[in-house]
Amino acid sequence: MGIKRFYATVRPASIDHTKRGVHMTEPNDPHRPDEAGVSRWPSEAGRDPYGQPSNPYEVPAPYSSYLPVAENHRRPYVDFGLAIKLFFKNYAVFRGRASRSEYWWTVLFNFIIAVAMQALMPILQGVGLMSAITSNSTTEFSAMSTSGVIFTMLPLAWLLAIIIPRLALTVRRLHDVNHSGWWVMAPTLCGIASAIMMILTFVSAAANDGKPSMALLTIGIVLFVAIFVVNIILLIFVISDSHPEAWKKYDKEPLPVTE
Template identity: 35%
Template sequence: MSNQQWGPAPQNPDPYQQPYQQAQGQPGPYGQQGQPGPYSQQSPYGQQNPYGQSPYAPAPYGAMPGPGGGRPRPSVGFGRAVQLFFKNYAVFNGRASRSEYWWVVLFNGLIGLVFGIFAAVMAASAVASIPTDPYDPNYDPNAAVAGISGGLIFMYIILGIWSLAILVPSIAIAVRRFHDTDKSGWFYLLSLIPGGSIVVLILLAMPSVPQAWQRYDTGKLPVES
């Protein structure tokens, strides 16, 4: 008996093609949607693939890699800058804003000016106390020079002690200012070569770089208050 009266024979699906189609999310032979494959970005539960984003992507600016890190350094006034200068006495990690640094430069400059004025006043007082009348029995032309020299030596000693006291924090805050511009603190050594101090001043006056914290906010960080 012929098979034509029963119609054409059904086409048997390829047993290897059907699982592949279902694995790729294509409809099967009965119109049913296949399950997502193992490499599909969409999970069987309709959730986004948790591995779609790289965990090694750089964190946005403002993230907190550690206590006190990641935030922009505060813009401070004169008094607070001096306070932070001494609180972060020997902290070479982290960053320092322009206001933190340049208010301290002004503070140290004023201290030096005060010492200079005080030395001049002491020298003037020493000269004024010396008799200028050549007929005065206490007149001594060399006493004025001795009085001025003694006053200056005393003031140089005080100024030297002060300079030693602020040496470490001055270097530390300069290094942190370099860090805030996304530069290594070793740039500070440029001040040791002729003309390098001008380059250092220019670099220290540059604006903050937002991404600098990713390199320099490590270890013990400077306090902000």
């Protein structure tokens, strides 16, 4: 009897959670039965936002695609054929820029043409001469002389034909390395000044019993050295890589064609 009273005093009274407003359920139980006793999957709105996702095997969304790198405004690389095509299509275009490949492929092309002309001229002249000797005809000799003059003039005609596009290409190449195109005139101006000094030196020598003016002679020598130095500077410019800021200054519409 005493033991029963002891347990009655020690055992706490049962707690009615319903009266206290506490509804004891499994946390985020997706199969909680409804009033009809049917287990249903809860909606997204009724689900615990901190619980397990609706589909634990769902593949997460991939990362968003990377942003494209900003255009660096470099003139595109061109092969040999395209460089020659652009050389003639941009015949007298002094605005814009030209890449290293566009410039040096054209230099190689002009070098090949010059070598070919120099190699073919004596061959063709020799063939014409042999034909004239064999036929022993005045007409053949006259034709040979005419063809010789034509073959001799061909290199000069070619140089005159490409002088403008060569200047334009060099100016665009200088623009691409962020330098003024007027640099292309520096060797020419130094050459003209040197020629003038040479003429004045001969004139002064003729006026002074063959003794040239030392001042004029010194100026002429300085100008010859200046021509060499300027050409070295230009060579450094045209072999340099494109300047990243050159497009801001020299890309003026309409731009040179690129294809």
